Amino acid sequence: MKLNIALLAGDGIGPEVIDQAVKVSDAIAQKFGHEITWKPALTGAAAIDAVGEPYPDETHEVCKNADAVLFGAIGHPKYDNDPSAPVRPEQGLLKMRKALGLFANVRPTFTFPSLLDKSPLKRERIEGTDLVFLRELTGGIYFGEKGRKDNGDTAYDNCVYTRAEVQRLAKKGFELAMTRSKKLCCVDKANVLETSRLWRETVQAMEKDYPEVEVSYEFVDAVAMRLVQWPNSYDVLITENLFGDILTDEASVISGSMGLMPSASMGAEVSLFEPIHGSYPQATGLNIANPMATVLSAAMMFENFGLMEEGKAMRDAVNKALEAGVVTEDLANGGKVYGTKEVGDWLAANV
Amino acid sequence: MKLNIALLAGDGIGPEVIDQAVKVSDAIAQKFGHEITWKPALTGAAAIDAVGEPYPDETHEVCKNADAVLFGAIGHPKYDNDPSAPVRPEQGLLKMRKALGLFANVRPTFTFPSLLDKSPLKRERIEGTDLVFLRELTGGIYFGEKGRKDNGDTAYDNCVYTRAEVQRLAKKGFELAMTRSKKLCCVDKANVLETSRLWRETVQAMEKDYPEVEVSYEFVDAVAMRLVQWPNSYDVLITENLFGDILTDEASVISGSMGLMPSASMGAEVSLFEPIHGSYPQATGLNIANPMATVLSAAMMFENFGLMEEGKAMRDAVNKALEAGVVTEDLANGGKVYGTKEVGDWLAANV
Numbered sequence A, B: 001m002k003l004n005i006a007l008l009a010g011d012g013i014g015p016e017v018i019d020q021a022v023k024v025s026d027a028i029a030q031k032f033g034h035e036i037t038w039k040p041a042l043t044g045a046a047a048i049d050a051v052g053e054p055y056p057d058e059t060h061e062v063c064k065n066a067d068a069v070l071f072g073a074i075g076h077p078k079y080d081n082d083p084s085a086p087v088r089p090e091q092g093l094l095k096m097r098k099a100l101g102l103f104a105n106v107r108p109t110f111t112f113p114s115l116l117d118k119s120p121l122k123r124e125r126i127e128g129t130d131l132v133f134l135r136e137l138t139g140g141i142y143f144g145e146k147g148r149k150d151n152g153d154t155a156y157d158n159c160v161y162t163r164a165e166v167q168r169l170a171k172k173g174f175e176l177a178m179t180r181s182k183k184l185c186c187v188d189k190a191n192v193l194e195t196s197r198l199w200r201e202t203v204q205a206m207e208k209d210y211p212e213v214e215v216s217y218e219f220v221d222a223v224a225m226r227l228v229q230w231p232n233s234y235d236v237l238i239t240e241n242l243f244g245d246i247l248t249d250e251a252s253v254i255s256g257s258m259g260l261m262p263s264a265s266m267g268a269e270v271s272l273f274e275p276i277h278g279s280y281p282q283a284t285g286l287n288i289a290n291p292m293a294t295v296l297s298a299a300m301m302f303e304n305f306g307l308m309e310e311g312k313a314m315r316d317a318v319n320k321a322l323e324a325g326v327v328t329e330d331l332a333n334g335g336k337v338y339g340t341k342e343v344g345d346w347l348a349a350n351v
């Protein structure tokens, strides 16, 4: 297969971890006979510094014309203190999601047996956890009309959803559930919000098309509780943008493997793959960041092209590295510490 | 002191746990020479069944004219399956909050040494946790304009805040922080929402009036993570209505003592005190529900009248009962099991 991949390294440790994912992906391509062309483009603080814009038009062109986007991380402390500053890296992120139509953010939370003890939760609570959130990513209160009235003394944010937006996301949820344990949880706040009632009635109406899927409906506050109590009781969860923002982050810390969690943002045309850890500015350039989440994100990318064996080979390599103790300092646990680059080299040699 | 207390027992186990709190409060009143007049009134499913309305006008009259409201729980399974049903117990709750102007929901999360092992979190993560959320309760997306357009295919919910609403809540937060460790965390999503930017700038402007309080600003998704990772790193947190709904529920399960957590909803005129556990319908009438959270809510009520010793006596009695193993089945851990009523009797005899 010929693959054209936009490469958005971004800020902080982004470039370092992206380099390793490229190296491992190239090793896979060689092994399985694919040809990957990487198209680097600017984003985040790096793009603001270079061209004054966190998601420049040229970057959008590159992404639009690619088969997929591999993304590092964005965010830089110099933009952190003033959320109302006119240009911020986050705006680039939101603009990119909207412009590329990345409507479904896929965030798995799973456990690695060797990392279970890193979880803040007790082992018996977390064992066997393997859930996936599908978060709606281009609608809701993030993109509704917002502004001020009364000389700035009143602020408002409008949350809007259409039935078609809910259907599009829910369809992905039902389909994903069909490939897993056929359990789907719709997370909403239908006892208070009209948008949630639209979500719920839309999903309810789709149930008949997927008779094998067992659907449950839970309020967002109840899910925030149960995620901590019994994370392994969930499988596929679908939810709107803001609830998804909060719950996927909550879910990311329960497994103890946050540094290893990949994600995907799916659009109708192009999809984007990125580690969920941030830009971790303090570690920039130190060759200490863990590249495994980015490598696993690249594995999701291969699988999304239908290249299941390729994805599995990458995941197997990560598992082998964990077992062999070829890990960065966050996972070293007093044992030998490898650098970002060295872990990447090892993975590339072992796929 | 002469106290006039509206008594809203509500649904499920509400009446049983309220009975115990009344018994213990009466014992306190006798010991300290106060006179409490209890004014029972209908609410929740119980009120719908009786008069077709979850928060009837007569109940509002009783609450408005009381010195405080002691509340049990509302919610009944027969209203659970259809969130768009025209009359639901939750609507009574929202109507009551608005009508009584209960703008600040106070939700502490603390630990009891003897219960630490009930937490889903590891002991070292949870030890020493003692935090309080102040959740704004009468504004935001709960009460903004909501509805449908496009023949029902588009739904919207508007989130609105005024500077005065933020100031009122934040003032309580600063004041509470002054009585504790002088640390205040403002939880928002100022990188995305205009209402959050209003929250942040309003709190920032108030900092100068409380020079001793150290204020931090954190995004809601980051707080959802840190609450699980290091709950004991927080002290007082202030936040808007919907974020507060999600985060206070998340916080409630981390300590392992959810069945014991009290809460208060403060208004300018009257305040309301209630356990955070729900109506637990399956346990109704079985004399198995844990009354301690309701007793601790009554303790908060006494303290809110400035009756600190009275509150402390109630809290001491609960601690003594826990140590003596005078507990309901949720806490019995294989030991002797006491009934709801028996725990109440013991507490009343030991204040």
Ligand SMILES: CC(C)[C@H](C(=O)O)[C@@H](O)C(=O)O
Residues within 6 Å of the ligand: A090, A093, A094, A245, B191, B192, B221
């Ligand atoms: C940076 C921010 C705008 C973003 C979001 O809220 O979507 C982030 O928290 C995320 O989840 O990707």
Ligand SMILES: CC(C)[C@H](C(=O)O)[C@@H](O)C(=O)O
Residues within 6 Å of the ligand: A191, A192, A221, B090, B093, B094, B245
């Ligand atoms: C029942 C519901 C409307 C309510 C809320 O969301 O405020 C509840 O979850 C709470 O937190 O008291």
